[in-house]
Amino acid sequence: MVVLGDASAAPNPLPLDGTPAHLDIGHWSEAVDHADTVAAALLGQEDPGDAPVPSFWSDQFGMRIRSVGLPQLGDLTRVHEHDPERHRLEVSYHRGRRVVGALTVNRTSRLAAHRERISREWRRSAQPRSPDRADLPPR
Secondary structure (H helix, E strand, O other), X not given: OOOOHHHOOEEOOOOOOOOOOEEOOOOOHHHHHOHHHHHHHHOOOOOOOOOOOOEEEEEEOOEEEEEEEOHHHOOEEEEEEEEOOOOXXXXXXXXXXXXXXXXXXXXXXXXXXXXXXXXXXXXXXXXXXXXXXXXXXXX
């Protein structure tokens, strides 16, 4: 059985202590982001590459809210810009020395740099989970 989209829980791309082995992101973009992996599984091929950086977006009350990574894993929040008059916000989330997520409001152009940094750090620090930590079989 292969599952994609809202019914799925993708492997956690940044398995740190105290984090689940699989994540339910709950945004339609997850189906698009994991389509290559599912197609490879159906065809009996190897996974095509690194897990995509999770993201979501929402336009609310005239503001563009964008997020990348896994901000909920952060234990430190850094505010890079906070401009209430212009409705702008840029925040990054860190766990230890790693950036794990970012959020912007009306600063979409700044998100690409956060996504690249998160992806680069995740590739560099990827560590296999120990079997006792896995709560679902590997993909």
